[in-house]
Amino acid sequence: MEDYLEKATTLVEAMPYIKEFAGAVVVIKYGGAAMINETIKASVMEDIALMKLVGMKPVIVHGGGPEINQMLDSIGKKSEFRGGLRVTDEETVNIVEMVLAGKVNKSIVQLLQKQGITAAGLCGKDGDMLMCEKNMPNGEDIGFVGKIVKVNPDLIFTMLDAGFTPVIAPIGTDDLGQSYNINADFAAVHIAKALKARKLVFLTDVSGVLHDVKDPQSFIPEMGAKTAMQYLKDGTVSGGMIPKVTCCLEAIQGGVQHVHILDGRIEHCLLLEFFTARGIGTLIINDLTKKEEAV
Numbered sequence: 001m002e003d004y005l006e007k008a009t010t011l012v013e014a015m016p017y018i019k020e021f022a023g024a025v026v027v028i029k030y031g032g033a034a035m036i037n038e039t040i041k042a043s044v045m046e047d048i049a050l051m052k053l054v055g056m057k058p059v060i061v062h063g064g065g066p067e068i069n070q071m072l073d074s075i076g077k078k079s080e081f082r083g084g085l086r087v088t089d090e091e092t093v094n095i096v097e098m099v100l101a102g103k104v105n106k107s108i109v110q111l112l113q114k115q116g117i118t119a120a121g122l123c124g125k126d127g128d129m130l131m132c133e134k135n136m137p138n139g140e141d142i143g144f145v146g147k148i149v150k151v152n153p154d155l156i157f158t159m160l161d162a163g164f165t166p167v168i169a170p171i172g173t174d175d176l177g178q179s180y181n182i183n184a185d186f187a188a189v190h191i192a193k194a195l196k197a198r199k200l201v202f203l204t205d206v207s208g209v210l211h212d213v214k215d216p217q218s219f220i221p222e223m224g225a226k227t228a229m230q231y232l233k234d235g236t237v238s239g240g241m242i243p244k245v246t247c248c249l250e251a252i253q254g255g256v257q258h259v260h261i262l263d264g265r266i267e268h269c270l271l272l273e274f275f276t277a278r279g280i281g282t283l284i285i286n287d288l289t290k291k292e293e294a295v
């Protein structure tokens with residue numbers, strides 16, 4: 001009997017969140033590091049299907065860094081990163097497009113459709129969605145890495161209106177049709193801002209932001225923008241967490257109300273985050289004054 005009550009309580013607990021997010025666009029960034037096996041992937045897709053069934057409008061932006069590394073390895077090419085971004089020569093950008101817009105994108109679409117929802121795969125080249133110029137961090141040329149200069153969300157809205165769940169690979173283009181490799185965190189935040197998304201969640205392979213990357217116990221449940229900026233400066237966040245935390249800051253300053261980083265390897269992580277009072281992962285909050293935001 002108690003077991004039944006517990007289940008009913010969980011459903012009741014979900015009610016205010018179902019009401020709050022009915023009709024809301026939510027962007028889920030699904031990182032390659034969280035795509036650890038078919039069971040976990042299926043559990044993420046099940047959650048997305050449920051979110052859609054209760055009236056939310058999920059938009060998936062995915063990565064696939066480990067899949068790209070594997071493909072590059074197989075042709076004897078070493079992966080090189082600067083500040084969390086892959087150095088991308090012409091051969092690499094072709095492989096990245098093939099892996100992300102092809103294999104990874106289509107496998108996510110397939111998994112979603114298995115859950116009975118209609119999904120369609122896109123990349124930032126479709127409908128001129130993600131227009132880029134060469135990203136030159138600190139003036140350094142790291143190849144065909146895209147810096148997003150313009151987002152056209154029309155195609156995404158059209159798909160949402162038609163009942164499709166868009167699944168987007170982070171490949172951009174420019175007026176000449178050149179392909180660009182975009183870090184999926186940046187693609188997700190630009191898309192979330194253009195859609196005026198209510199919530200943006202990053203699914204990754206750690207419980208959230210850690211005070212000490214070597215200590216899983218040092219998890220931070222709630223982090224202000226000031227601390228985030230400090231951690232970027234002092235190196236507390238490094239590697240793939242640099243673009244993620246940078247993107248969280250951009251999202252909260254760009255009007256996205258709820259921004260979270262969470263462990264996508266936990267079964268039903270999205271349901272726990274969206275539909276329970278406690279939630280999981282690190283919530284990033286805007287504690288900046290207007291003056292500090294302008295700097």
Ligand SMILES: Nc1ncnc2c1ncn2[C@@H]1O[C@H](COP(=O)(O)OP(=O)(O)O)[C@@H](O)[C@H]1O
Binds near residue numbers: 065
């Ligand atoms: N302070 C930190 N807290 C949590 N993770 C961190 C931190 N600094 C660096 N990282 C690293 O960032 C990684 C997540 O980024 P990444 O591997 O690019 O994931 P994704 O594929 O989800 O984008 C973690 O596995 C962790 O090793």
Ligand SMILES: CC(=O)N[C@@H](CCC(=O)OP(=O)(O)O)C(=O)O
Binds near residue numbers: 032064084146170182
């Ligand atoms: C420029 C750049 O670094 N692009 C990324 C794109 C994939 C990605 O971001 O995948 P994750 O989300 O799994 O890390 C890359 O080439 O790995």
